[in-house]
C-alpha cells in the first residue's frame with residue numbers, strides 16, 4: 001500500500017511540474033490547465049466560460065512543440081506531455097502518417113476488412129476429416145494385405161512334391177513356340193505330385209506407347225495374346241500353386257490400372273504382379289520358404305547366370321530356401337548351393353519359349369537353342385531338393401513315387 005501511495009504521489013508531483021512548465025510556456029494559469037487536462041468532460045469542464053479559448057491555445061502550443069519520434073500510446077509516468085496531447089486529441093505528424101486519411105464518422109482505429117460470402121478458396125472449405133479417415137482406412141487395409149503376403153503357406157500332407165518352374169511364353173510374338181509351351185504345361189498337369197510355378201511374361205503385350213513400334217510386325221492382337229495365356233492357364237487348372245506377373249504382362253496394369261492376368265489365374269492360386277513369397281510345407285517335417293520374382297533388379301553377372309538369385313539369398317532377401325526368376329531369356333539355369341549359415345538353397349532361372357527373338361537379333365544378344373525351357377525341383381520329405389533340367393525326366397522321376 002505504501003508503495004502505491006508513493007507511486008501516486010510521484011505521479012502527481014510529475015504532473016504538477018508538467019503543468020507549471022506548460023503554464024510558463026503558454027501563459028495559461030496552472031489551475032486552468034489542471035482543469036482542462038483532468039476535469040470530467042461531462043461535468044465541471046463545461047462550466048468554465050473561457051475553457052474554449054484556453055484549450056485552443058494549449059492545442060496550438062502542443063502542435064508547435066511536438067517531437068519527431070512516436071513511440072505508441074503515451075505512458076503518463078514517463079511522458080505527461082504526450083498524455084496531454086492524447087487527452088486533447090492533438091494528432092502527432094507520425095500518427096497522421098500511420099493512420100492515413102482522416103477518420104470517418106465510425107471513428108475506427110483499424111481499416112475495414114472485407115466480408116466475402118460464396119465459393120471462396122481456403123482451407124476452411126476442406127473436409128479434411130473425411131480425407132484423413134479414408135487415408136487411415138487405406139493404410140489399414142494395405143498393412144493387412146502386406147502381412148497376409150508374408151503368411152502365405154502351401155501345404156502338402158506328404159511328399160515328395162515337384163515344383164515345375166515355367167515362364168516367358170511371350171504369346172503373340174511370331175517367335176513363340178506355342179506347342180512347346182503347351183506341351184510342357186500338359187506334362188506338368190499330367191504328372192502326379194508336380195505343380196506349376198509360373199514366372200511371368202505370358203504375353204508380348206506391346207501396348208506401351210514408346211514400345212508400340214516394336215510390335216509393328218504382324219503378330220496376334222493383344223486380346224488374342226491373352227487368349228493363348230488363358231489356354232495355358234486352363235491346362236494347368238488345379239495343377240499350379242503360384243503365378244507371378246512379368247514386365248510384359250504388367251504393361252496392361254500400368255496402362256489401364258486393370259490386371260487381366262489376376263482375373264485369369266484360377267481361384268486358390270497364389271498371385272502377385274511382382275513378387276510372391278510363401279512357405280512350402282510337406283508333411284510334418286519339411287518347411288521351405290520360396291521367393292519368386294519375374295526379375296531381380298540387382299546382382300546380374302556375365303559369369304554366373306543365377307548370381308542375382310544367390311545375391312538375394314545372401315543380402316536383400318535372405319533366409320529363404322528356394323529362389324526363382326525368369327526374364328533374361330538366357331536359357332535354363334539351376335543350382336543348389338550351400339549357405340554359410342547352414343543348409344542349402346536352390347536357384348532356378350527359366351528360359352523362354354520365344355525361340356526366335358528379333359530384339360536379341362538386332363542387339364546381337366545370344367539366342368539359346370536348348371530344348372529345355374522349364375526347370376523342376378523335387379522336394380522330398382527329408383528336405384532334400386533334387387533339381388531336374390529336363391521336365392520329361394522330372395515327370396518320370398515323380399511317376400516312380402505315385403504310380
Ligand SMILES: [Fe+2]
Nearest residue numbers: 168201327329
Ligand atoms: Fe520375357
Ligand SMILES: [Fe+2]
Nearest residue numbers: 201246247327
Ligand atoms: Fe521379362
